[in-house]
Amino acid sequence: MGKIMKMLELPGETVFRETQVILTGKRQALIENYRSILSCTREQIVVLTASGRMVISGKRLEIVNYTKLEMCIRGRIESMILEEGRKK
Structure with a gap:
């Protein structure tokens, strides 16, 4: 899959539906590819x-x-923690 991604120039978050977070200072977070x-x-x-x-x-x-x-989340963001899920 990695070779195909490179060949097509596709970012990993698109292909594997990885979550992407874009922070704008401490005031806003844009979260893409979340589940719920x-x-x-x-x-x-x-x-x-x-x-x-x-x-x-x-x-x-x-x-x-x-x-x-x-x-899109707004407010005063003080922390963001990613708690890994169980490995199968």
Whole structure:
């Protein structure tokens, strides 16, 4: 699969549906290729990804936009932790 990706110049996050996070300072996070939203409060948002759970903590957090492929979180982001899922 790696040779085909190189030949077609495809990024890994597209081919393997890896989660991609784009941070804009501490105020906004764009998360692409996530699976689902597990919980959402003003202090913590937990997202299920292909590789585990992503926990975003902060203050005044809100999901301002989301689709099946991406979501935008705004607020004061203080930390992001990726908790790996179980290996099969």
